[in-house]
Amino acid sequence: MSSVRIILNFLSGFGVLANIFLLVFYTFIILCHRPKPTDMISCQLTFIHIVLLITGPDIWLWDIFESLNIDNDFKCKTTFYINRMMRSLSICITCLLGVFQAVTISPSSSLLNKFKYKLKKYMISAFLFIWSFNLPFTCHRIIYSGAFTNVSETKQMKATKFCSLFSMNHIIRALILTVATSRDVFLVGLMLATSAYMVIILFRHKRQHKHLHSLSHLKASPEKRATQTILLLVVFFVVMYWVDFIISFTAILLRMYDPVILSIQKFVMNVYPTITPLIQISSDNRIINMLKHMQSLCHHIFKWR
Structure with a gap:
């Protein structure tokens, strides 16, 4: 292994481990306590990132499939479809x-205020x-991907060591690129606007509060802390998205994925779903207090022993 x-x-x-921890925490909060409105969104995002990480190119799921002696073509189509769908999600x-956090913190005089409860x-x-x-949006990945054979004969674009993307009709390709680009531009633009x-x-x-010097105002409110966390996540996602877009565009121009370019893209694709739970864990007082309580409990248990 390299x-x-x-x-x-x-x-x-x-x-994966960080996201599983966060998924268990959010599931427990949603089922057993009074969750925040953003907890359901964060819980879903955490699940998506777990699947996204284990279906990454040449990572975990490939080894599992290989040990089960599953056909390479099925491996390619399955992992490409699931991975791309998770990236879209x-x-x-x-x-x-x-968007939800921007609406949540909007003042009562704002036009967004009327959408809070909606x-x-x-x-x-x-x-x-x-x-x-x-x-259905990523279904074309099932049709236009498969096991890599020989680029010179089949005019495939090598995407990973075992997988390739098949050539498609120019009209279909233009349609898919137009729809995908339009969606991404709209969503990224919306993220930048809400940020x-x-x-x-x-x-x-x-x-408004800079003239107040009491300790109660020096500490960030939970709502403000949550806003700062979500703002950091959104900005971080936008930066990683554009880095990945530039790499993918370069690969399309070259008509192949150079090993160096592919390695950089794999790293970029894994950074956001890996860093996201760490940011959320470090900024959520509920998790910090729970970990402190667990640490104190373990200390008392070992002390009595």
């Missing part, structure tokens, strides 16, 4: 998280729409 793959597997494994759910009411409907839209809006709200809040 050093690059060892690093990617370590990154993926670490990200990731951008949609991240955008929904940013968003909570129609959240499940939004989830169903997002999943229903993305499930700018949240920055303005936080800046106004800071100006």
Whole structure:
């Protein structure tokens, strides 16, 4: 196993474990406590990132399939479809998280204020729409991907060591690229707009309270802390998205995935779903308090022993 793959597997494994911890926490909060409105969105995003990491190119699922002696063509089609669908869901759910928080912190005088309760009411409907839209949206990955054989004979574009993308009709390709690009541009633009809006709200809040010096106002409110966390996640996603877009565009121009380009893209694809749970864990007081309580409990248990 190459050093690059060892690093990617370590990154993926670490990200999967962090996301599983977060998924268990959110599931417990949703089922047993009074969850925040954003907990359901974060829980879904965490699940998506787990699947995204284990279906990454040449990572976990490939080894499982290989041990089961599953046909390479089936491996390619399955992993490409699931991975691309999860990437599409990731951008949609991240955008929904940013929009929801922007509406949540909007002042009563804002036009967005009237959507506060409507968003909570129609959240499940939004989830169903997002999943229903993305499930068929990436179906072309099943048709136009398969086991890699010989580029010179079949005019395939090598995407991974074992997989390739088949050439498709120019009209179909243009249609898919137009729809996908339009969706991504709209969602990324919406993320940037909500991020700018949240920055303005936080800046106004800071100006309003800068003359207050009591300790109660020096500490960030839970709502403000949540906004800062979501703002960081959204901005981080946008940066990683554009890096991945530039790499993918370069690969399309070259008509093949150079090993160096492919390794960089794999790393970029794994960074966001790996870093996201760490940001959420470190900024959620509920998790921090729970970990402190567990640490104290373990200390007392070992002390009595």
